[in-house]
Amino acid sequence: MSDAPVVLDARGLSKRFGPTVALADFNLSIRAGEVVALMGANGAGKSTVVKILSGVLAPDSGSIALRGHPYAPASTKHAKTLGVATMHQSVADAGVPTLSIAENLLLERTSSARTRWFATPSSRLRDARGIAARVGVTGDLRAPLSEQSVATKQLITLARALDNDPAVLMLDEPTASLSAAEAQTLFEAIDALRARGVGILLVSHRMGDLRRIADRAVVLRDGRHAGDFPAPLDCDAALQAMIGRALTLRRAESGKLASAVDESATAELAINESAINEPVHSTSTHDTAATIAPVRDGATHAGDTARHRGFEARGLKLFDDAPPLDFAASRGEIVAIAGPIGGGKSRLARTLFGIEPIASGSMTLDGAPWQPHSAAQAIASGVFMLGEDRWQTSLFPDSVPFASIEGTLSFPFLSRWFRRGRVARRHERRVARDAIRRMTVRCKGPSDRVVNLSGGNQQKVALARWHVEPARMLLLDEPFQGVDVGARAEIVDILRANAADRVTLVFVSDLEEALEVADRVLHFDRLRIETLTDFLAEH
Amino acid sequence: AGGIANAPAPFDHGGVKIALVNYLSTGDFFQAYEAGAQKQAKALGIDLRIYEGRQDASQQRDQIQQAIDLGVAAIVVNHGLPESLKDVVQQALDKGIKVVAFDVDLANPKVPQVEQSDHDLASLLLDQAVKDNGETFSAAYVYVPGFAPLDRRDQVWQSFKQAHPGVKEVARFGTVDNQIAQSVANEASAAYRAHPDVRVVFAPYDEFARGAKLAADEVGNASKLRIYSADISTADIEAIRTPGSPWVATAATNPAVVGAVSVRAAALLVAGQDPGHHIEIKPTLITRDDLVKNDIHTVSELGAKFQAFRKSDAAQVAWIPDANL
């Protein structure tokens, strides 16, 4: 391994954005067939590294060598032709929503001057199938990309990255929105590349993933190199280097917030140990079942007592042909609804929020029937939802005048706060300052533009929005997308600290996350809901 | 429509199809023209097909071709660009369809030319201007090239300036942006301010004159100004009559009459009679004093006073019933 030739060698990279030092004198070298994990807290500069190496940004200083030759990509295209393929963090950049899957898969080919200019739709479809096969995407490739789930989009992007056999492949948060099974497909693809001697740079917040495939981890803190960790990965040390302090994960129990690194940390490690050699999904969950799940399910199984303070669904059907759902969540309780992508979690969330019609069944909130018919009504009655994929469901593009932190935070409550219409900036700013403090958002001030924040901090802003007003029920759809472990712990704290008097439902596709945040985990797939234990019993 | 007793074939049993192909349809003049044509056609029991003009020469070609396909007996071409019409008109003639042209010179012996003489019209106005203001005055000229009638009136204006060295054109402006009057007014008021010495405004198109007057009222130099324009409508008459109006004279033919004449000429051709090759309708000069003195308020009252204005006996024969415009 270590005698393999160095394919990519970066020295003294630096990048500033105005006053923000995104990257300072950073060194990185990748060998052929080596998988290097790039770790770092939100805003540490990971994406910046990726962008520089892929020719999106030019470094302020520093030099890069690719296969021994000086490498200074003039553009992403140039980078590609030189053999550096990239899968960027944002799915939104990745594809053309208005075009079909097939056309997206072929985007590189059609963009390259070497391709034949004429092609019949059928031949295109054939080529596309070939590419899709590599990541196991099947089915009607003529469907428009805009109708695909986040996961599919991501897989399609990867397929494209693999298509023009790269010397170096960079993946920024590839698994952020992938289910365990999908992640598995991805890793297999990566293993294949590794075998072919491709150097791989992997940015991820998921310890499990990193332990599964990383040969080596490079840690960034505040844009500076903060340590190198060979496999097998010492998580604690790496996390410490990342966050700069000993990480203290909260024990997952409602109410008390006793810090207990040992248990939950080991619990997490337990998951990860087993994750190394075996496929992640099944084994890890088994361990989990063994160690944690029973306790949790015992905790509070809010029954169908009358006057039940909290949320309750009876015989709820999302579609006519879907199985009825019966479940409840009390105030003060955090319930995770976990399951693979495409299982219907978002659908369920939107239904509870009132923007999707229910086929049949009934819902109650604090004993009173709950039948919202619009987001406005839900919000007015204290039911909030954080949608998945922040740039589609929560944040506003920079062309919007108030696309600043404060503006984003106050938007849902404008009519509540400013009855007479005039927006009082001072009040808004006060609220924002407070939120930034509580959420520890890494920014210069309330008037920062959201686009300029790093992925994780953007997510924090989106989350903070639903904490500026008291909620009766809070629905969080994939709240940890692209959020580092440290930030995730912080978010978990915040959720717990505020959980006391509200129902909190977290919809996640990552079991690890579910276990960390929830008092109780319900498994949800194909529109069918069951307690984690039952689910695990079946397997 | 039923036929007319003792009229030559085919008018004795009516239903003759005649097409009126316009180059321009908007504006009082062309509306009145169409109305006149309609009336005369009705009187003759003609099924008159009117093709709208959008000031689009190539569309006018298409429409003439369409009329040919439709198998009309005659085509009246109202304005247009000779270059774009000559060949299609020839096609029509070859198919035995009669053609009459109004205000567009098709230079074709087979095609009678109905004309409101823009030359006379302009000279009438300018002579009046000299009568009112003497040989030397500084004038503002409202003109937009590219419109056949305006271009012909422009030629007169140019030669007039040659002949009267005392006349200085200090300002020239004009636009056909909708709404014309309003856009012209915006320009005019700027011009008036920049050239306080302007005494005469030559605006040979009533939309222009309206704008020039509006601006004069706004700038407040109406008392020092005289506006000379062409064409007339009831609205124009009101504008001219208003106390202290700077709009002192206009020269015009009665578009309704012209319309009627055009249709009559076509009818004669269809009936195999000769309306003559050159049919000219003389314009009339109408001054503010005339209108006030004779207490004229509408175009019809105008007709009552001015014979030439009410009806023209051009292309008029016994069997053609009066259109009573």
Add this chain to the structure above:
Amino acid sequence: MKTTLHEDAVSAPLLSAPLATRVVSPRTRLREALERGGIVLLLIVLCAVFTWCEPVFLGVDNLFNILQSAAIVALLAVGVSITLAVGGFDLSIGSIAATAQMAASYVLVVWHGSAFDAFAACLALGVATGLFNGVLITRFRVPDQLATLGTLFLLAGLQLIPTGGRSLATGSILPDGTETTGTFPDAFLAFGRARWLGVVPVPVIVLAAITLVAVLVMEFSRWGRVLYATGGNETAARLAGAPTARYRIGAYVASGAIASVGGALIAARVGRGDVGAGHSLLLDAVAAALIGYAVWGLKRPNVLGAVTGAVFVGVLLNGLTMLNAPYYMQDFIKGALLVGALAFTFSIGRKTTR
């Protein structure tokens, strides 16, 4: 008009706006100042030049005269800007104005209505058309430009029908042969011609009032925020509880109403109903609204910019006419300045990326 929705936006540097607490070099500060003030500066320079060539230009009367001639286009531009803000585009304003102008004349001349009736008719027409547009777009999902273009043609035809394509004034003949007898009451004419204290034309006052309201709403009220939010990311706005459909309809109603006021002003000034689809009004208004993007370097639709844009063009035309520039030069210079100013404003604001 183009929005990019994504995380560490690759084009983020493009979009990133100057941050409150940013240490900036004097050069950047100058650049940003130019970026903001570019067009305004140009406007001032223009005025200076015109005054130098023709002192009358700077006369109070003439300045108000410019404002008056810009007023109507400015009004329409405000309307367009509002619809642009919700991510729409109202192409029908021109014909709304034209139709409103006919409607007013019809009420006055044919129905012998009062000034008030006429004005009410205009507003009703504007609001109705706005609703129509809004419903087409939100309920029937017709793309904005498509829907409003349809309305454009619809109105262009509609306005001709009552009069059979004739202009409307005392004594014009209706299709049924009757001659109209009503007249424009002075009260109505005053609305377009009178001058407050003999100096400020009423249309200018109307413009000022409407602009003020529009700016307050768009920039300082929660309604404005929802409008911009709807334009930026409708889904996000809807999920945050904003009745986006209603707001989009609202925007079109507003632009329709404003346009119809413009129409009333035209009728009152000209004193008759002129046929004409108002295409040139549309073009000028759109030009003004789009110049508005550049005016304060905001690069987004904004009311104040639109009005400035309209005045900009007004100054240009007035000045050129004073200098006796042939009318065909005016369009050219208008275009040249437009292009120049824009290239300047937008390229200067650009930061280097790949």
Add this chain to the structure above:
Amino acid sequence: MKTTLHEDAVSAPLLSAPLATRVVSPRTRLREALERGGIVLLLIVLCAVFTWCEPVFLGVDNLFNILQSAAIVALLAVGVSITLAVGGFDLSIGSIAATAQMAASYVLVVWHGSAFDAFAACLALGVATGLFNGVLITRFRVPDQLATLGTLFLLAGLQLIPTGGRSLATGSILPDGTETTGTFPDAFLAFGRARWLGVVPVPVIVLAAITLVAVLVMEFSRWGRVLYATGGNETAARLAGAPTARYRIGAYVASGAIASVGGALIAARVGRGDVGAGHSLLLDAVAAALIGYAVWGLKRPNVLGAVTGAVFVGVLLNGLTMLNAPYYMQDFIKGALLVGALAFTFSIGRKTTR
């Protein structure tokens, strides 16, 4: 543009369905068929009605007559569609055509050039203008509609300058007082007037040829894919290595060139340089291009749809004049049908969301 027309991109997460789980009931199939064929169906119905009222309508001559009268608008619509596909919007096509038409006449009448020279001049002008637009937009970052609107005014003025605003024909006076002596050679006139085998007008053949090429490029070539990709998400296309800037410029050059061919056709048909020509071309072309969105239920700019849209309007106008509908009714009916057809097509294809 983008935001308004590809809104499903934004509402995507609300519609997300896992790959390849589309169950198609016969009802949906019918609905989709209607969605696809809606406008075409309407077109056929129209033709039937017109033929029934006026048998001549279906005559070969008349049908080609319709195509001929639609040809020029159709050409421009093709151009606009191409720019719409890259997420742009070329507002300058109308004035490009008008200017090209003047240029051709100038070459022939003033410079005594050959038919070829004139045609070359047109193309050169179109390409140059397209480049100008493209550079403004890509290099100077001026928003598409803003840049092309500027060009619109620029050309509208420019075309008047050489002749001092006069129309240009044999014997017209130039500003310098000289009288033009050149004439339009028959070779050139034939380009707009001749009929192949005495039946098919040359303009129709030109249209057919250009449409064919455009369809091939836009739908079947990789260039077309990249154009659409650029319009759908420029960042993504650029990241995929497409020289998006160059493609956008290309699109504008193409639309400029096509528009200038349209101009040449006008000149050849009119036989002189007509100042008034082509003032309504822009709106009609845009209308056609936008109807194109609906024609095949594609809901995206597409060449074939644009042409169909133009023919649609051509049929309507031709038929209505045959039925002797007064022209002021025609605009109205045109608008009404437009709006109706669109509401139908877009609402029928609408997916239920809240």
